[in-house]
Amino acid sequence: MESKSEQNEWSSGVWAHLTAVRQQSPLVQCITNFVSMDLVANTLLSAGASPAMVHSVVEIPDFTPHIHALCVNVGTLTPDWLPSMKAAAELASKLGKPWVLDPAAVSCSGFRLKACLELVKLKPTVIKGNGSEIIALSSASRGHTKGADSSHESTDAIEAAKSLALSSGAVVAVSGAVDIVTDGKQVIGVHNGTKMMQKITATGCSLAGLVAAFLAIDSSRALEATVSAMSVFGIAGELGEAMANGPGSLRMHLIDSLYGLDETTVLKRVNITRLG
Ligand SMILES: Nc1ncnc2c1ncn2[C@@H]1O[C@H](COP(=O)(O)OP(=O)(O)OP(=O)(O)O)[C@@H](O)[C@H]1O
Numbered sequence: 164m165e166s167k168s169e170q171n172e173w174s175s176g177v178w179a180h181l182t183a184v185r186q187q188s189p190l191v192q193c194i195t196n197f198v199s200m201d202l203v204a205n206t207l208l209s210a211g212a213s214p215a216m217v218h219s220v221v222e223i224p225d226f227t228p229h230i231h232a233l234c235v236n237v238g239t240l241t242p243d244w245l246p247s248m249k250a251a252a253e254l255a256s257k258l259g260k261p262w263v264l265d266p267a268a269v270s271c272s273g274f275r276l277k278a279c280l281e282l283v284k285l286k287p288t289v290i291k292g293n294g295s296e297i298i299a300l301s302s303a304s305r306g307h308t309k310g311a312d313s314s315h316e317s318t319d320a321i322e323a324a325k326s327l328a329l330s331s332g333a334v335v336a337v338s339g340a341v342d343i344v345t346d347g348k349q350v351i352g353v354h355n356g357t358k359m360m361q362k363i364t365a366t367g368c369s370l371a372g373l374v375a376a377f378l379a380i381d382s383s384r385a386l387e388a389t390v391s392a393m394s395v396f397g398i399a400g401e402l403g404e405a406m407a408n409g410p411g412s413l414r415m416h417l418i419d420s421l422y423g424l425d426e427t428t429v430l431k432r433v434n435i436t437r438l439g
């Protein structure tokens with residue numbers, strides 16, 4: 164059982180992170196899939212960050228030095244996108260800017276798995292995937308694929324996440340019923356969120372973008388910033404679901420709830436535990 168004071172510490176950390184994002188409005192470059200661009204950008208705006216979907220390899224040398232964080236998502240990867248992703252990731256790492264890798268649907272082809280393994284070598288600050296994605300990336304093998312959806316519980320991926328964190332040096336985050344965050348030693352569980360979020364495409368991609376925004380304002384504490392982003396997004400989903408009639412209206416209410424989140428609600432709803 165988490166002690167009351169530990170839970171309070173997590174809650175005040177989550178609120179402090181959200182407040183900092185709202186005050187500093189970090190610029191987050193997103194090289195993300197076509198399905199997710201709109202929801203990722205709107206999620207970042209609602210949280211107070213500034214999204215920029217800048218993809219072209221020719222723009223990266225000019226633009227990436229100005230960003231505060233980067234999110235790379237391979238959900239609709241083609242061979243002509245990969246050089247942009249690698250160039251942005253390499254530059255972000257070189258300039259000490261935090262970046263997030265979302266290995267969306269990594270198991271769907273050998274091409275995608277190889278691309279993700281190459282991106283992992285470029286030192287992402289955080290790797291965020293669903294259970295199946297983290298298991299595949301950690302073992303560098305495709306196994307069964309359900310495309311962008313997970314066929315595993317996030318808790319099935321704890322050992323894979325720890326092993327990937329240790330081999331890559333990244334904090335690894337697994338989204339699902341319980342969001343798992345690990346640096347290979349500590350394992351934290353974020354119990355916010357609602358099942359219906361799985362019925363909106365790109366909620367996981369949006370979460371990865373949000374993690375990038377939170378890293379931008381606390382990059383030296385990647386594990387804590389990631390936990391905070393996951394809790395905030397989950398709480399917005401919980402509040403959104405209470406107003407929604409189904410996934411379509413949840414999408415709208417999730418964005419509104421994220422925008423309107425206040426301190427009392429955050430302090431009351433944060434549900435974070437140490438799992439190891
Ligand atoms: N069963 C569940 N209960 C509570 N919250 C959930 C559940 N499933 C997913 N979520 C929440 O939904 C969000 C998206 O996670 P999910 O694992 O569905 O992402 P994903 O598979 O990467 O999605 P996508 O690829 O469509 O972007 C997370 O914030 C997560 O906490």
Ligand SMILES: Cc1ncsc1CCO
Pocket residue numbers: 196198199238239267268311364365367368
């Ligand atoms: C549905 C879908 N297909 C490729 S990426 C994506 C968005 C969720 O990851």
Ligand SMILES: [Mg+2]
Pocket residue numbers: 265267268292293311367368
């Ligand atoms: Mg995903």
